[in-house]
Structures are given as structure tokens and as C-alpha cells.
Amino acid sequence: MLTVQEATVPSTPPTSSAEDCSIVTRGLTKRFRGGQVAVDGLDLAVPRGAVFGFLGPNGSGKTTTIRMLLGLAAPSSGSWELLGVSMPRGLPAVLSRVGALVEGPSFYPYLSGEANLRRYDAADPAADPRTATARIGLALDRVGLTAAARKRYRAYSLGMRQRLAIAAALLGPRELLVLDEPTNGLDPQGTREVRALVKEIADEGTTVFVSSHLLAEIEQMCSHVAVMRAGRLVAQGPIAELRAGETVRIRVETPDTAEAAAVLAALGLRGVRSGDGEAGAELGEEAPERVCAALVAGGVAVRGLAVQRPSLEDVFVGLTGEGFDVDG
């Protein structure tokens, strides 16, 4: 279920039932001491098994929300559930089922990846030292670092470093993985590695909640998205549903613009436009190859034909009436 909310209108709770969700928030709000409202009445519903993109420009409240979800910051008002358990009371019971990468763990450059994980695990009072070796081996395997386990951390590439940080969040079996801007500061190769890893982890059945200020990244990685702006939720839902409302257009490059427009109109296509060496229309249910055949049969010299799908950014602009002003 896609919900779109005006930044100025109080948000309505999403309709997904709480049992089907790994994260639910109701009216979650954080007001800092100076009076600044960083998160304002947030109603999130993160379905189990989703790769849920939490998207918003820098300063829109993503980290503050994640910190509240994990019990690292106290909300000013509102409530939330993780894995169906009411928080913050249930935190001790639930946290071992939740892996998180928020303020990236600091690793020792002179120790190997494996030794770093060993230290990290030893610092967790909830982790059983008797199973440490097996769990560390499994976590390294999951992030594809088994071969580099004995290599010193300082010799790791940026992507390997971030994968090790994710391994640290996977030192036990997790039902939910929360990643705050996991590709921040990575080169394109590292970004690809992390993106592929997130997909693999999700394929194994773990719900992944991942924040980013990069729309393209969320688009490539996630099944669902929530968009934040200035502490408020602007839209949330499955990306496929966001896309379902989009208008796909067909564009013909031709010197015969008037004739092309006539053929498009004769096919019953809506929104026909022509001029400046091209003609176009909304594709609707029509197949592009049929449009092409009709143009050629109609004597139109077709120099180029393109099906234009709006980017997710265009969809958001259409939904919210505003641009999505983010870096990258």
C-alpha cells in the first residue's frame, strides 16, 4: 500500500498490519533540547522480508530515526515496535535479533579482519564466547571475506572495510539488519559490493532497512521506499507501486513530425505532441513494436524510437509536487 503525505498534513498510519512488519512506528517524534524537531510524527511500516530504503536529503532526520529505533536516542513522543515487540521495553529481548551499522565500528588497522571481529564480538555481553569462532567464520563467509580473513585491516579496500563492518552486524543470526548510509564514502566498486551484499542478505530472508540520500542507489537496491523531508515522511510504499502510477511515453525521431503525430493519434494514443524533429505520445497499453509498424506503414521516416520511463525522481515529483533535492 502506497501512502503519500503532504509535508504540512499530519501523517496517517500506514495500513500494513503490524504482525507483517519488522518495524512499525506511530507518531515517532524527536525534539532536541534547542527546540529543533528532527523527526516529526513518523508513521513507518517496514514489511518483513523487504529491502526498505529510507531516503532523504542530509539533515532530513534519517540517522535520528535509526538511533531511536535502536534505543540509542529517546523519542520525545510516539511509539515503535521491532519484530512485533513493543519498544523500548522489549529492547533487551529483541536487540540480539537485530544487526545494525549506525556509527561504523572502528577497527584496528594492524589486526586482521578476523581478529577485529573477535575483539568486537568479545565486547558484546550478549554474545556467547563458546560459539565465537563459528559465528565469526559464518559472518566473514556471508560478506565474502573468508579468503581475506587473515589480511590486516589496513590492506583492505574501502568495499572490504565496509563489508567487514556489515559482518560485525551479522555476528549472530539476524532477522532485521539496519544500515545507516552503508555506501557513504565508498568508491563505485565498493558501492557495488555493498549493494550486492545487501541483496544477498535480503535473499536469505533478512529484512534490511537501509538509509541513503541517493535516490538512484535506493532504486537499484530496494523493494520499498520511504521518503523523508525536513523530519517528515513524504511517501512510502513498494517501489513497484510507485512506478505503477507512472506515465510511459513513446518518442519518435523523424523529419515527418505531423504525419507521425497523425499516426499516433490514429492509434488512439493520448497526449500526442510534435515538433522539432520529433513526435511523441503516452504509450498506454500499446506495444512499442506495433507503434513502430504503424509509423512505417504510414510512410513516416523513423530515425529513432524510444520508450521513455520516468525516473523514480520524476515519480516523486509527480506524487509530492516537489523536486527531490539530493546530492549525487
Ligand SMILES: Nc1ncnc2c1ncn2[C@@H]1O[C@H](COP(=O)(O)OP(=O)(O)OP(=O)(O)O)[C@@H](O)[C@H]1O
Ligand atoms: N544531538 C542533536 N542536537 C540537536 N540537533 C540535532 C542533533 N542531532 C541531529 N540534529 C539535527 O536534526 C536534524 C536531523 O539530523 P539527522 O542526522 O537525523 O539527519 P540525516 O537525515 O540522518 O542526515 P545526515 O545524512 O546528514 O546524517 C538535523 O537538522 C540535525 O542538525
